[in-house]
Amino acid sequence: MFQTHTLRIDKLGQRGEGVGHDEAGPVYVPYGLPGDVLRAEVDGERGQIVEIVEPSPDRVEPFCEYFGDCGGCAVQALAPQPYGEWKRDLVVQALAHAKVDAQVLPLVDAHGEGRRRATFHARVRHDALNRQTIDLGFMRARAHDIASIDQCPILAPGLKSAPAVARRLAQTLAQTGKPLDILVTTTLSGLDVDVRGVGKLDGRLRQQLVVLAGDLDLARLSNHGETLVEIRPPLLQMGRAALSPPPGAFLQATEKGERTLADLVLKAVDGAASVADLFAGVGTFSLRLAERSKVLAVENDAAMLGALARAAHRATGLKQVTVQTRDLVRRPLSPVELKDFDAVVFDPPRAGADIQARAFAATHVPLIVAVSCNAQTFARDARILIEGGYVIGDVIPFDQFRHSPHVEMVATFRKQPQQRAKRKGRLLG
CATH class of the missing domain: 2.40.50.1070 (OB fold (Dihydrolipoamide Acetyltransferase, E2P))
Known part of the structure; x- marks a missing residue:
């Protein structure tokens, strides 16, 4: 049953809702902002704005006529600086919860022209x-x-x-x-x-x-x-390759987001002669990596992998791209299968890649680049890698789902030299 309460919003939660408190505990109010004083209809932990009594000093005018009715955007009325700090803090909190000590850089805007x-x-x-x-x-x-x-x-x-x-x-x-x-x-x-x-x-x-x-x-x-x-093959440009994805295939949300991610990955693996791209999808990274390195692209979806292979075959100037259809969640690449790669890139679905991460932890691959769209599973997998002897670099959060609670991140993991020597000795022994 709804009751009308006056609430002061203290912070934004993980879903982009304002968090206030009444005598029973936290109340989550969609479209509330830190610093707002609201009259809200409250039912348990859920609240709905009736009136903004005192607006937050960081509140700005929403630019969309449907905001507040459409649920597509959770946070549109928050000024850019606190918005960026909130999204970065989502990553900081997830890492802290997993006891991962890492430097989180400022949020990178990857919205570009908008979602494609x-x-x-x-x-x-x-x-x-x-x-x-x-x-x-x-x-x-x-x-x-x-x-x-x-x-x-x-x-x-x-x-x-x-x-x-x-x-x-x-x-x-x-x-x-x-x-x-x-x-x-x-x-x-x-x-x-x-x-x-x-x-x-x-x-x-x-x-x-x-x-x-x-x-x-x-x-x-x-x-x-x-x-x-x-009527015409739908085409996307990925580096030198023109890709025609299968219907409904996973893609990065924005063109700028895809390019930003790819640039970060390419910079991280610069100089690697052979790279494994796990959870490769349609080749967001593989097709660009192949301009410099031999690539093994592993993906569970045969249709996406087929599109990747065709695009690589048609493109000019690419090094060898080998594809493998495999469910990495159930059958991860083993330490023996990974031993000859100079670097590994992995971009799992939101559930993360804990089993594959455990296999990474037992390898001596010198460099692993993690790309993730879920701060909690990224932090969990990072903890596994660190416990396996990897050192985490700076974590770069970026925003291609602007105005939503979704944040993505990229980080490198380098094997400590002594750990690499120990692991290699065990594999050879």
Whole structure:
């Protein structure tokens, strides 16, 4: 049951919500900022702003008309400097919790022109007169309903038409009555769209979508990874290589974020003759690393790995790229398999790579570069490497999911010389 309380917000939490306290303990208030005094409706630990009694001195005017309704952005009203300090502190706190002593550098802005892909949610509803309405947009904060939008200012210019495109597709698919997730990616050759949730299509509806894709001038339209029509191969440039990713494949959120990450990785492994790229995806790092080094790219998703291999084969001036389909979560590369590499790069999913990290800890690979999108699992894996004799370098946090609580990081781990000698002796013995 809601009760109205007056709260002073002390800090931002890990999800970007303001944290205040009442007599029962902490209260988490979406869109509250440190320094705000709020009247809020409180139910247990959850609060909702009724009135901002005294605004924080760091509060600025949100730039998006949907902010506060759409849950896509958690923190848009916080001034740039405290915003950057908050995101950096998310990494600092995670490392401290894992007892990892490392220098965390200032937050690097990797937003660039904006996010190059977005997932729009579409739901059909009917009123009392059975009139149909399609809600299309992003989910509201901590809710299961949709905030309908017509535009999103944090998307890259290439996605300007994406909400309208998604709405046209949702209108065509409304006859199925199913909730949809419509993933739209901007590429060099146009929009690449993957629709999820509709299930198997009958011939008539499939043909309607093929015709609509032509009308909308999409590069490609897919249904849960199955290509319905490809008018032009969707292309992305990764160093010297032109890549056509499979439908729905993982990509870094922004072009600048991808380039920033790749530049940091390339700088870290400069001079390495052979590099293993684990959790390689479509080749964000592998294709660029191959301009200087022989590369083993390991990835569980065969479709992404196939796209990587084709891009490497077509590109000119690359060194040898070997690919291996393998589930590194269940079957990590062993110390023996890693022993001949000068460096290893790993960029696991949000769950991290604790089993692979334990294998790293038993190797004598001189350099490991960790890329992560989850501060908690990064800190856990870093602790494993450190306990295995690695020394952590500076941790670089960067922000390509601007206005969200997501932060990414890159760090190097170098094997202490005495530990390398011990491990090598054990392997040879």
